[in-house]
Amino acid sequence: MFFKISGLNKNWDGFSLRDISLEIEEGEYFALLGPCGAGKTLLLNAIAGLYRPDSGAILMHGRKITYLPAEKRNIGYLFQKDALFPHLSVKENIYYGLKYHAPDKKYLDTVFQLLGIADLLGRRDTVNLSGGEARKVALARSLAVHPRLLLLDEPLSFLDPLSRAKVMQSLKSLNKQIGISIIHVTHDVQEIKGIAKNMAVLFDGAIAQAGSVEKLLSEPLDLLKERFWGNDHV
């Protein structure tokens, strides 16, 4: 198994992630669905290594990485609202991580081409980028270091419909052509229809349902149907 979480627990004041277990295969496009406040971002932070879980294990290629610091995990992370470094240029942002990883020119060119951002590299600051451009630059930044797994936290939020479609297209082709494994976190089921094969539904800090997308869409739990699916999946 490429990536595996087993029995992960973490307790904060007033909120906890409880007994989270997931399995993802190499090159898979995995979706993590959940309403706002379900703990999706917190789970991603745990996978990225931004805090230590109380118990449980995170394994990658069979190696335990639960207590490895974030910088040694080589897991890419697209943050909500991009988190571009405001004091650096577009190019400096994208090349930021290449101080710590050997740059691969051919791979970089492929990424730039897939994202279609070659013309943005000359921009001096990131403030004037449009929403879609900023999202792609942030994607390129996290991909530049050649991560083994890419975490996407609401990658289509705060975008207009056209940019949404473009970013979604880029994500699809990234997954196919580079073969990178992706965990796509969202609260909108429409986003991952037809792209993700498997998914898990996070609800109130615990996984309520997991399995293939088609199966989950055809027989969702009553609880979820009412609380956040809506009726539009039918």
Place this chain on the structure above:
Amino acid sequence: MIYLFLSILLLCLHFVFFALFVDPGTNAVILAANFLFAFNGIKVYRKESLNKFILYLFGYLLLFVFVFILSKANLLFAIFVILYSAIFNIPHLLPYLLILIFSVVFVTPYWLQVFILFGAFYLFANSIYKRTYSRFFVVLFSIGFISIILIIFPILYIFLQVTPQSLLSAFKNNEFQQALLNSLITSGISTLIILIFGVPFAYVMARKNFTGKGFLDNLINLPILIPQTVVGIALLVVLGPKSPVGEFMFKNCRLAIANGYLGIIAAQIFVSSPFLIRSAINAFEGIDQRLEDASRTLGASELSTFMRISLPLAGGGIFSGCILALARALSEVGSLMVIAYHPMTAPIYIYDQFIQYGLSEIQPMAVLLVISCLWAFIGLHWLRHQLVKKAK
């Protein structure tokens, strides 16, 4: 024809109202002023509306009542009439004339200071109103300006009291130069030391929670609360010649802490550290945590993240903190009087001269100190502005 008639009328009026009360010289000036007023009045009447003409006459009446009758300032009356006639056609200058007249008539000894203050007030308030059209904010500003007056007035007053000559002779005073140099060097070193030790501490305080954090957070403010003389006494007890530290330093390094540069620096660090540390904490807290997280996921260690993300982004705030700390260190007197009266820093020197020679002797030096401090801070702010611009 009408001008001739008007002139005769004016002359008659002049004799009725003015000639009997004032001496001939002033009399002539007033006559000239009145003629200017009258001819400008014709222009107003012909080119502008009747209302404006009545307003014009009313202004003259006010001047006549307040300046001529109530304060009996005859020559001043003539000057104001001339100014009034000249300025009436430039509406946005009229309020300043009004302020000038009021300050001269009602607060004669401080007229220049009052004129500058209220002129500035009108300038600001008018600009606020013109940009926001909100009377509420003008009222708020007016209330706030009262506190500003308390700050500006004494400084303005002392500035307007000294002459350039006295400033120059004060500046040529060797002792004063030495004291100023002492001040700048010691406060610079103090700020540098706080910067080196305070910034890492501030980063921890801004980013991490730990047992005792609240206590430490309050402790940072302690130097602001303690009276300065007490600070001096405490430092003297710890670092003075008879304390173990003082004895050790004197025996092994031949350095006296009390009454030496080390003592000055110790006192300045004590009193000015809160300003820098607090600014640095605020600056670090203002950085989005996700930027640092993003840097970590890209492979940067915590140290690299601090150097490449946190420090550059907090730089502006930390620099402002440095300016504040430097200002506080420069202006410290109370604790220095206890622990290190000598070598004298500039504020101590000024106090010393005041005790020895009195108020008039010390005024130019005080002004000079304010000017040098102001220049230092304007320079530093300019530098900060440039850095921020460059960072963008």
